[in-house]
Amino acid sequence: MSAPGSGPRRAPLVVGNWKMNKTNPEAVALVRELLPALLPTPPCEVVLCPPITALTEVSLLLAGTPVRLGAQNLHWEAGGAFTGEVSGAMLRSAGCAFAIVGHSERRHLFGETDETVARKAGAALAAGLAVVVCVGETLAERESGATEAVVDRQLRAAVLELPGDALARTVVAYEPVWAIGTGRTATPAQAQAVHAHLRGRLAERFGAPGSGVRILYGGSVTAENAGSLLAEADVDGALVGGASLAAAGFAAIVRAAGVRGAR
Numbered sequence: 001m002s003a004p005g006s007g008p009r010r011a012p013l014v015v016g017n018w019k020m021n022k023t024n025p026e027a028v029a030l031v032r033e034l035l036p037a038l039l040p041t042p043p044c045e046v047v048l049c050p051p052i053t054a055l056t057e058v059s060l061l062l063a064g065t066p067v068r069l070g071a072q073n074l075h076w077e078a079g080g081a082f083t084g085e086v087s088g089a090m091l092r093s094a095g096c097a098f099a100i101v102g103h104s105e106r107r108h109l110f111g112e113t114d115e116t117v118a119r120k121a122g123a124a125l126a127a128g129l130a131v132v133v134c135v136g137e138t139l140a141e142r143e144s145g146a147t148e149a150v151v152d153r154q155l156r157a158a159v160l161e162l163p164g165d166a167l168a169r170t171v172v173a174y175e176p177v178w179a180i181g182t183g184r185t186a187t188p189a190q191a192q193a194v195h196a197h198l199r200g201r202l203a204e205r206f207g208a209p210g211s212g213v214r215i216l217y218g219g220s221v222t223a224e225n226a227g228s229l230l231a232e233a234d235v236d237g238a239l240v241g242g243a244s245l246a247a248a249g250f251a252a253i254v255r256a257a258g259v260r261g262a263r
């Protein structure tokens with residue numbers, strides 16, 4: 001098990017997933033309020049993932065800052081007759097550096113499978129994006145003792161098959177489904193146990209570079225609980241939903257991750 005300071009150093013990362021929230025004027029207002037709290041030098045790496053409609057406007061506001069832009073989803077094909085979908089190249093041209101794939105809402109509400117998530121991860125990387133691959137178990141899976149089997153299956157499909165040279169642009173997010181948007185956060189010990197397990201799998205497959213892959217925790221992260229989660233040895237950052245929609249709370253989470261980075 002890795003302790004802070006052992007193994008490759010992993011720069012903390014906080015990703016704000018706005019989900020289907022914020023019209024363009026609302027998105028602009030949020031970014032205008034957030035940036036002064038983060039600039040000139042954010043306490044850690046920060047990625048904002050607004051809805052697709054706001055990508056270009058937010059990208060203009062982030063230009064020249066170290067805060068990066070991400071998409072919440074993409075299609076695996078490069079182009080063609082796929083009504084309603086967007087490709088990795090389109091996201092890059094809108095200013096994105098990152099894409100989230102396999103979020104549990106995509107898996108559970110929109111029928112995404114391990115196979116489609118894997119295709120999306122490959123497409124994002126091929127388009128030059130960094131990818132945040134989400135894994136996580138449902139409450140029933142946790143209660144039946146299947147947590148490790150579920151995250152293993154999801155990791156195997158979308159991450160363990162990747163070529164080693166994709167690792168530098170790959171981030172894993174552990175998001176227990178029962179903790180997303182429920183106000184019920186995993187305890188730091190619960191998060192650490194799964195993160196350490198995932199890190200072990202990555203190291204088994206890829207060796208030392210696998211240990212360097214950042215593993216974010218997501219699921220009801222708030223300004224109040226971020227510090228204790230981020231104090232765990234294998235929690236390298238946070239994927240934040242609800243709490244990314246208000247500037248002060250999100251900035252506080254970024255500061256908590258900065259404290260981890262300074263350790």
Ligand code: PGA
Pocket residue numbers: 017175179180181182183218219220221239240241242243
């Ligand atoms: P939440 O969402 O912080 O609102 O629980 C996290 C996520 O779904 O990425």
